[in-house]
Amino acid sequence: MEFLVASSIGLLTTCGTYLLLRGRTFPVVIGLALLSYAVNVFLFAMGRLTINMPPILREGVTEYTDPLPQALVLTAIVISFGMTALIVVLSIRTFLEIGNDHVDGQPVGEPSEAGDKN
């Protein structure tokens, strides 16, 4: 099971990073979403994996999973929603301002000086 989780995190990181490096805003947003999954699961897995031991206190139960990473990840999920919403709106605004959705924010007709087109 640990291998499945580790490989999933690695794969999500790879996919997220690759999309982050694209030149258009929407793939970057998608990439950020994937990377958020990877990071959240990574943090969660810091508490090690357990099955059927939710951190809900019950009479007679003594073994629980680690609640702390879960609490931290819970807020992280909500915050990453807030950040996703913000960059989505940023990308829309940029698109409306400059007429294209390239991440470098060069207006139409003024190609990026860098010549570093993706």
Next chain:
Amino acid sequence: MSLTLIVLLPFIGAVLPAIMIRAGRNACATATGSITLLALILLMAKAPAVISGEVFQVSYSWLPELGLNVTFFLDGLGLLFATLILGIGLLIIIYARFYLSKDDPMGRFYAFLLLFQGAMVGIVLSDNILLLLVFWELTSLSSFLLIGYWKHLPEGRQGARMALAVTGAGGLAMIAGMLILGDIVGSYDLTVILQNADLIQASPMYVPALVLILLGCFTKSAQFPFHFWLPHAMAAPTPVSAYLHSATMVKAGIFLMARMWPVLSGTPEWFYIVATAGLVTMVLGAWIAIFKHDLKGLLAYSTVSHLGLITMLLGFGTPIAAVAGVFHIINHATFKAALFMTAGIIDHETGTRDIRRLGGLLNLMPIAGTIGIISAASMAGIIPLNGFLSKEMMLEEAWHTMWLDQGWVVPLLATVGAIFSVAYSFRFIFHVWMGKPRDENLPHHPHDPPFGMWGPPALLTVLVVLIGLFPAVIAGPLVAATSSAVIGGELPEYHLALWHGLTPALGMSVIAIVVGALLLMRHGALISATANLSRPDAKAMFDCAIAKLVALSRVISDNLHNGSLQRYLSVMIVASVAIGVSGFYAEPDHTAGTRELLDVSPAAAIGWVLLVVTSIAAVVMHHNRLLSLLLVGVIGLIVSLGFIYLSAPDLALTQISVEVVTVILMLLALNILPKETPKESLPGRKLRDGVVSIAAGLGIGGAIWAIMTRDLPNSISAYHLANSKIEGGGTNVVNVILVDFRGFDTFGEIIVLGIAALSIFALIETVTQGEAAKRLANWVVSNRRSADRHPMMMVVATRVMLPLSLMVGVYIFLRGHNEPGGGFIAGLVVSVALVMQYMASGFGWTQNRMKVNYHGMIGLGVIAAAITGASAWVAGLPFLTSGFVHVHLPIVGEFELASAMGFDLGVFLTVVGAVMLALAKLSQVERMAEHIDVNLDPMDHDPSVRIATPEKEA
């Protein structure tokens, strides 16, 4: 204590002139003068004790870990400089009151002046070299402000910039030098450093430290080849030139060389660097001064020359030369400040400083003339004035000095310097005061200035004469106290006297005066003879060097920082991977983890396969944006399932509800953004990004694998599990952590969420202006849209579901403390329920029925959380300590009320407000782009309306 006060007074007092200027210029000058006078009185109270050999010290801890402490000490050297700074400062303040015109902002001038004064006093009294550096930089900054005081003059601004660049660069070098010095000795306290001369001079780092510190001193004291900034700084008002550029700031470098003299001097390196630089500066400065037609320019180069003289004396490294240097510091400060003030008077009264237009002024302004002539004679070294005494001592020392085993080099050059010095001093006397007026059309008709302007230089001139006549009585004690502080040991035998007999020095003096006078008589011929000599223009060279530096930094930054975000991001990712890899290999042994692993269930395997397939598909098919968005939804779903499977029900609930909102949000965005990503990546680029991404993924995957295969070391989690019920009153430990144990984190997080939502609001609210508004106005509506935007089935279904889904929200909220749920999840669920209404029935219809201010909701949420947290203060407990009671109600039975619920309510409100605000704002852009009015009917095709219409028509 009063020692600290001497340093602090000017700083505190710097506020006064800014305020007092409202009460008039006299009040302002009086307030400023009183501050300086007070500091001077405090200093003078200590003077007798210091002169008799006592050293005062105070010390306060500031940053002892860094070796930086506020420590001051007052010995003879500090006393001499502090007296010069405060004493001449006082005279300058009086003088400036009459010098500045009505249009000049006097309050600002005095504020800067006091700031500078405080920094200077700080330098000379610091016992800690780090503290000294702080004051050192402060003098550079405050002198920048003072030089550029007339900010409407381009010369002033350029001069100020040049002075700051040169002295600032020197200051940087000096910081490095001082740090090395402190490192050698193991202490940053001057008193400790001064006792470790052998240790320092034996260190291999002695030469680097020496060179770096000297760079700081030479730039500050305008030594060759850094002398060029000083004449350009003369664009400052004359009081500033008199104060900073003759008496104080330019002496800071001299001060430091004197301060460090016991530990740094006496080596060949010291001699050849310092004495040579001083000698060259002395001759060169004096030579240039002869040709300056601007009075202040002449004085500026003369100052450069005299600073060179003092530097050379310190550079000789012998105690007797150091005594001569100290004596000349006093003498130069007196006659040069008086001369600058006289130059200011001439400028003020005649309207020009051009020597070629002046002449015969002695008859017109006899008082100023007398002052000017006596001071200039002292500068020339004419007997019986104080300039003669120290110049004699200098020539005497030069006579004995061997340079590269050549006995003639230093005496010859020193005599040449003295000749030039006599020439420009006589020029100041004869071309300005004597003879006939050369220009009858001067801007003003000259006459003697008010007492306030000639009083200060007159006082200094009296000192010039008195020290000259009775050197041992007037200056003797101070010279002795200062010199013993500089030398740090026994004073050599010396006599401050006018007549030493027929010495070589006297001969050199006579030669200097005679040849200098001859040189002046042939001045016109000299000017024309040298007119064709090429003179390097320091300003042009400086500007050229700066321009080249700017161009170079532009090339570097344009290449490194080319505006491509993708490049920056790749660099960051590669750097992160590199750091991780280097950390991994830093540890030579790597053993596999020993933790017992969980079995893979078939369900988990299926989920994994799905995740792998969808992730890869999301990348491969990312050009189709809608598809990639749907794939992300699937991935989110699998992650949620994973959370449930791995004992994290709260996370699963949060993830799945966030997923819904995120997908809706991105769909809205996709309506505006292009639907396809163009295929523009070149294969090489794809390969590069692929390699980088795979490296990142392998690194992260490997790291978490290594973590998960090892046991969890002791953590604070056990505490949370044990105390959740007892202290937090809840059995859902995750929720208790969020609202109680780590409530402060959560509090911060909901604020961040609120800020993100408000930023979204701001970004969309301003979309109605500029380019964006034009684009929206000309938006071409896609015709691939549904004919039935608000289908009846969906309207009816969502309306039925609304109370149910709100109920679920309330339920999840209420049970959150004990079962999976809580404010975050409830907020998301309620948001989804509300968004459904907007989607199904249209924005206008829903908005008319949902009169909620989402901004207010965010604010209310944060305030509710804050009030809950603060209410703990009432009980005398720390912020966010929660309490709970068990309440028994009929029918309902016993239940628990925790104060944390109020906090959770705040979380709930903030989440709902933030999510709804973001979505509502996004949909506003959509409506603008689609050019449609908001619908007030819930459905596009309302069955009841459609049946009714034909009947009416019939």
